[in-house]
Amino acid sequence: EAGVVQSPRYKIIEKKQPVAFWCNPISGHNTLYWYLQNLGQGPELLIRYENEEAVDDSQLPKDRFSAERLKGVDSTLKIQPAELGDSAVYLCASSAGQVNTGELFFGEGSRLTVL
Amino acid sequence: DAKTTQPPSMDCAEGRAANLPCNHSTISGNEYVYWYRQIHSQGPQYIIHGLKNNETNEMASLIITEDRKSSTLILPHATLRDTAVYYCIVRANNFGNEKLTFGTGTRLTIIP
Numbered sequence: 001e002a003g004v005v006q007s008p009r010y011k012i013i014e015k016k017q018p019v020a021f022w023c024n025p026i027s028g029h030n031t032l033y034w035y036l037q038n039l040g041q042g043p044e045l046l047i048r049y050e051n052e053e054a055v056d057d058s059q060l061p062k063d064r065f066s067a068e069r070l071k072g073v074d075s076t077l078k079i080q081p082a083e084l085g086d087s088a089v090y091l092c093a094s095s096a097g098q099v100n101t102g103e104l105f106f107g108e109g110s111r112l113t114v115l
Numbered sequence: 116d117a118k119t120t121q122p123p124s125m126d127c128a129e130g131r132a133a134n135l136p137c138n139h140s141t142i143s144g145n146e147y148v149y150w151y152r153q154i155h156s157q158g159p160q161y162i163i164h165g166l167k168n169n170e171t172n173e174m175a176s177l178i179i180t181e182d183r184k185s186s187t188l189i190l191p192h193a194t195l196r197d198t199a200v201y202y203c204i205v206r207a208n209n210f211g212n213e214k215l216t217f218g219t220g221t222r223l224t225i226i227p
């Protein structure tokens with residue numbers, strides 16, 4: 001079975017440019033997460049979806065970040081415009097929504113470099 | 116969710132048991148202990164979790180003290196592929212609390 005798929009793996013852009021990341025979760029997983037990971041730090045939650053509904057977006061900087069999960073499957077995270085401080089790895093994860101397992105499946109991440 | 120304290124780094128000889136400690140002295144009765152690891156350039160990977168009993172699976176063993184204020188992740192025969200950052204996380208498994216909050220973890224280096 002395929003794991004969580006993210007693209008692109010690497011992206012280099014100039015500041016003020018837009019960028020988008022795509023995530024395809026494991027089939028059947030209702031819960032989808034976007035995490036941000038800065039160098040040397042643990043991942044930090046940006047947004048969590050239950051099906052197509054964003055149920056926790058309190059850490060998403062809404063002035064420049066947006067996300068969507070149409071039809072409750074794939075998701076896209078967008079940054080517009082990008083700033084130098086947005087350089088980081090953006091991780092997508094999914095889970096079956098069975099709370100007691102606590103097992104999240106992560107993709108390999110999308111590494112963003114803003115010049 | 117309760118906070119955890121882990122040493123920033125550890126070394127272990129290849130083939131030996133790697134014992135990674137975690138302190139979670141403020142853990143609540145309904146909070147589980149989770150361990151994840153992150154190999155370089157990959158996303159985090161689930162290892163194991165437990166509430167109060169010791170747990171073992173094909174990857175590792177989890178030993179939780181009787182007072183639940185600390186735990187140890189044991190990799191019984193470490194290999195070079197176990198070099199990674201290991202995260203100890205505590206979380207209550209109740210509806211609406213499905214996220215995981217990561218700290219900075221322990222960077223484990225397996226020495227040949």
